[in-house]
Amino acid sequence: MxxxxxxxxxxxxxxxxxxxxxxxxxxxxxxxxxxxxxxxxxxxxxxxxxxxxxxxxxxxxxxxxxxxxxxxxxxxxxxxxxxxxxxxxxxxxxxxxxxxxxxxxxxxxxxxxxxxxxxxxxxxxxxxxxxxxxxxxxxxxxxxxxxxxxxxxxxxxxxxxxxxxxxxxxxxxxxxxxxxxxxxxxxxxxxxxxxxxxxxxxxxDPADAGALEGARIARPGRHLTLIAWGAMVARCLQVAELAAEDGIEVEVLDLRWLSPIDADGLAESASRTRRAVVVHEAPRSSGLGAEIAALVTERCFNTLKAPVERVTGFDVPYPSGDLEDEYIPNIDRILFGIQRVLEHRRG
Amino acid sequence: MAELSFPLPDLGEGLIEATILEWLVAEGDQVERNQPLVEVETTKSAVELPSPQAGTVVKVHGEAGSVIAVGDPLIVFEVPDDTAGIVGTVPAEKAPARRVRLSAVLDDD
The missing domain is CATH 3.40.50.970 (Thiamin diphosphate (ThDP)-binding fold, Pyr/PP domains)
Known part of the structure; x- marks a missing residue:
């Protein structure tokens, strides 16, 4: 060479x-x-x-x-x-x-x-x-x-x-x-x-990259922040559209950079909406959602109205194609996660 | 759109050719992956060859009785650009469907 x-x-x-x-x-x-x-x-x-x-x-x-x-x-x-x-x-x-x-x-x-x-x-x-x-x-x-x-x-x-x-x-x-x-x-x-x-x-648009550092607000909203990356962003945008029919304005945060993670961007959004749900395909335990929940809680504990909810894959090996629709978070599971956060009352 | 040529695969150890018994698809047909394309006979057995992928048949090589050598072109497909790779399928874009409805009293405290 x-x-x-x-x-x-x-x-x-x-x-x-x-x-x-x-x-x-x-x-x-x-x-x-x-x-x-x-x-x-x-x-x-x-x-x-x-x-x-x-x-x-x-x-x-x-x-x-x-x-x-x-x-x-x-x-x-x-x-x-x-x-x-x-x-x-x-x-x-x-x-x-x-x-x-x-x-x-x-x-x-x-x-x-x-x-x-x-x-x-x-x-x-x-x-x-x-x-x-x-x-x-x-x-x-x-x-x-x-x-x-x-x-x-x-x-x-x-x-x-x-x-x-x-x-x-x-x-x-x-x-x-x-x-x-x-x-x-x-x-x-x-x-x-x-x-x-x-x-x-x-x-x-090849000529206009927009900002490429950190997370990106894929859809603004004021009631809850839905945090995702990769293929789950498109699904979360669909969920936000459906939630709007119910009067809930969901912000979709496309994390983009998973490392280094945009802790400031996460905190900025979650402190505005005061509710956060993180969605990923990976298994739940020690998934990136756990880190995100910890970061948001550390920075927004006094502002949050509910614990950060995780909607994730399951703690099993990724299943065969016939079962993957049961494994990957779907629209209803994400909506359930949102509902759990909306229902939370501090005791 | 792209054209993909599928050569006669080696159907068993040591086989060098196969005789076409019957084409199960014709030029212009839309075929799915794993759909039987052609029945061929080798010195060992008669077998149906499944399609390696979905696409439109643009050319078939040979007719009943023709002898095709392993590695020679057997069939040519035209495939759209959004055809899946060698592994997996292209996810269908469905209209989002839901069963869960949200209900909340949103206080602004």
Missing amino acids: SETLSSPLSPAAGDGPAASAPLTLSMQGALNRALGEVLEDNPKALIFGEDVGRLGGVFRITDGLQARFGAERVFDTPLAESGILGMSVGLAMAGFHPIPEVQFDGFAYPAVNQIVSQIGRMNYRSRGALPMPVTLRVPSFGGIRAPELHGESLESLFVHVPGLKVVSPADPHQAYHLLRLAGSMPDPVIFMEPKARYWQKGPV
Whole structure:
């Protein structure tokens, strides 16, 4: 691999006239566009993983990138996640910006050693001499009727590792801009793509990212804050619409960055609405919802009208596709959670 | 839309070809994943091949009696861009349905 890899495209080729107007893209298309631009901007950026090259990825996220940038910059690896992430460590030490893909959430387990023991702490261990600009894309969460180990929610595992950033986009616009940002960061970022939202189209404005730090108010409301990330944001927006029919104005907070977590943003919203419900697909016990409940309680204890409610998956292995609708928080379970908070009376 | 070609898979250890007995789908048909596409006969057995994915059949290669070598094109599909990957299905976008209604007396204290 040459030290002077260059893009086959001229720097201006990626933008074109569409850059000034919002596009309508699926999250797949938004991520694909972002990856192409990251490779154009940074000749040291490399994409690799299982089937990401010639096939273009099992979800088509890297479609066409090998043809555009060549097999030296976009390439297939053996089926060995420990090798994919181990190679990322070496490439990052040598000055590259690896953008590996782990094909499915559950396939990250064999690479936990490389992620936790090396990527998360190399910068700290070397006192800043060896930063790890690794952008690890992981198609994550459930909802597509996939078999075992294809529907896991790994955020609690990763947010507990110092040195890693963890982010999950909720819609195509967020996906495009957060991946462009993650792909330019000097830190390791675990980029959790909500695979259940890959195909839904939405507006993407490449020219106007909006603020990308911290949480984002996806829908304002004054009676209760519904906190979610990834695929659960779209469901919470549906719930907010239904709650409005009942006269309850729900604010939906899209957390986006799971690490570092936006404690100020959580507290700001919860202190205004005085009620909070957190929704996630991961099992309940020691899920990220527990951390969020603790943060909101620490900062808003005297303002809250009720304990922070958690609507989550169950403490079981993620079930087979036939049962996942019973596992993932659905509209009624979220509404029940809201009702419990609304009914709470301080005794 | 994208076109995907499905070659005749290896139907058993050491087999190099198969004879088409009967096509169960025709060009223009919309097929679902796992729907039987074609019955073929090898030196070991006659088997129905299930479709590897959903899509519209744009071309079938060979007719009853034709011999197809393992790895040669068997059928070509046209698939929409929102086709699922190799694993899983595209979630259906349903209108949100509910059974739970909220009721609350919202004091503003």
